[in-house]
Amino acid sequence: MNFTKHYDVIVAGAGMAGIAAALETARSGLRTALVEKTVFPGGLATSGLVYFYLPICDGYGRQVNFGIAEELLHVSYQCGPGEVPANWRQSTFEKPLGRYRVDFSPAAFILALDYLLTEANVDIWYDTLICQTIVESNRAVGLEVENKSGRGGLRASIIIDATGDGDVCFRAGCPFDEETNKTTLWAMQASLERAREAVAKNDGTRLMYFHQIGSEGKEIQGDIKSKTYPWKGTDGRSVSNFLLKGRSLLREHYEKMRGKGQRRQDLFPVTLPAMAQFRTTRAIRGRFTLMAGMAGQRFEDSIALAADWRKRGSVWEIPYGCLIPSVTGLITAGRCISSVGDAWEVTRSIPIAAHTGQVAGISARLSIAQNRTPDTLPITDLHAELRQKQMPYHLADLAPQDEK
Template sequence: MTSYIIEKERKTDIALECDVLVAGGGIGGVAAAIAAARNGAKVILLEREFLLGGLATLGLITIYLPICDGMGHQISFGLAEELLHLSIKHGAEKHYPKAWLEDGTQEERINKRFMTQFNPHIFAIEMEQMLLDLGVHVLYGSVAVDVKKEGDRIDSVIIENKSGRSAIRSKTVIDSTGDSDICKYAEAETAVFKNKNGLASWYYYYEQSEVHLKMFGLADLVEGHNTQGTGNETVEVISNKRYTGLDGLELSEMVINARHEMFKDIMEKKAKNPEYVPVTISNLPLVRMTRRLCGKYTMDDSEMHTYFEDSIGTICDWRKRGPVYELPFRCLIGDDIKNLYVAGRNISVTDAMWDITRVIPVCAVTGEAAGTAAALYGDVDKVDIKGLQEQLLAQNVVLHHKFE
């Protein structure tokens, strides 16, 4: 028999108000907040943890995957490129893209894709400072738990943090939670990733007077990229169980199991070499694809080299050389909620395309477009696509690729 606790009805205070509320401080959310603030909006960025960057920083997925097509051509620009530069402002940990940043030849750019490895802590602090300089109100330790709707619009987002329960009233909302939580609360149509998520727990370790990144478990490998012979960049199956990433009990189990396997790995290495010492471990469940918006358009990976009139940016397939995609604005909005945009891995794509669009550069592209649109136009049905595209072009975004 199921038992219930009936909570007493209560009023929730409006604690803050803004033009654009960005829920989720991963790369997509950071890009959205930057773009919205640069376009004149009063912005609040809501982040559950106490560090920006999401999986890229707290998860130690410190690989800024390629913004080129593997054929020697840069594909993604705007904030996708700007944040790459910011990530290695104080030096790259590995894979410094010399061919791209120091006038390399076409052959050198083909051999070395435009990607890098960054320090997660420095990158997170630099992003925080950039947002603060733009006047963005960063609200840490705060999680969205519900929304209040007025018809087909979100009036307020209900949050909880150390101060208790309150609400933020915003003209527009950008869901960059990674799990489309705002979409769910607003009862927008969503879809769940069918294949679920494998187990992983990346960590840094110290050995032979150097600190290294260990990609333990599921890892993202770039075809044909020289890994410099570290021996760490391999896909290692550490469990056959897969996780949706959308259940609280399951997520706890996932993290515990991942750390258990990671600890065994560390102890095995340490038994062979006492100098093998863990430095820091991922502090988030390493889930990659969970829940997404079912938008006005759902893009598939078969649509490479396809022209979209409403493109908001170009991206590559980080996994292999050659494919280039234009991203339709319609993937960032749905039919149900008039003032809701999505960014990052929440956008409307098929399961096959999801693996391409969930990564750092694409999150930056979609975040920049969502933030710009929200600041300039408010409700999604008021967006002038040509006007949005003109502004994105002014922000150094490339909208269309000259397919050969």
């Protein structure tokens, strides 16, 4: 090894889940490493240009997510445009637009996140790839990483897998579920037309907009009904082909626009995603798996609520078991928790990734304090912490719904 370092907690991946987890543990005084293979914090939300912080309310004016998930929503527009709809409590919109949500600038969010993480004393390792999980007697004790210094070993009492792809659990030998992906590309673009609109309306936010391929049923490859799409985010070759396909479709789009008389200096891409925009890659097979049909179901070990961004009034409880993989010393958060099918559509959103990230951080902290691992942590202890932080985890804890 070219270098080694010891921590209380290592958080793998600096997406929304990893950031929330690292903030939680570092703010409580634990020596926390945050390891990220790109050079940015935020994961898909920033490097992936996914700039819609989906709702943290149920669509009937009831707030569902609190804590760091709510804090990060507000941090997302600290250095740039974006605001919460003033009337979200009175929202009558079926779509998420009028709910407690925000559109943000990925670049502005990155600047704010760097500051937040540094202030909390998180030891950030950017440009550092996690290559292997060090497992001793079925317990994860560290990570092998690779960066400009060479190969390194980071060790910790608890490791949080927030890689979105479940890389740490996968490398530790944990079983997982996976899904294929449709062709997608979201790119930020600039246009003279939008610039004119911005000036006419005296509103700079109109300059920030994007072109999507795939997301609205256009140019999708594969069978939409059965969801047998061609791309696998867990296959190295497929990842490259997915990226090439999306970008070639985007190139063709601009060529088509030029064919329609649009001058190349008046409409052009300005930023492309710096990570592959896969929605679903690996979901660890946890102690419990959340799946279709479980919306509104009560789970005694629920640790979070997740409002369905597609459907107002639909709220899910997320059991703690979804965060617990088969190898001990590990806990997961975000896009790679044990959640499949329709449930995955809900749990993989930005606010829920942040929420499960904070819960994983709390669990790591309590586990260290009790000299145990997250899989043996009494749920009553976790619930006591969540209540103290005023983070509801059962539907019954929410105020009655004001039906409209």
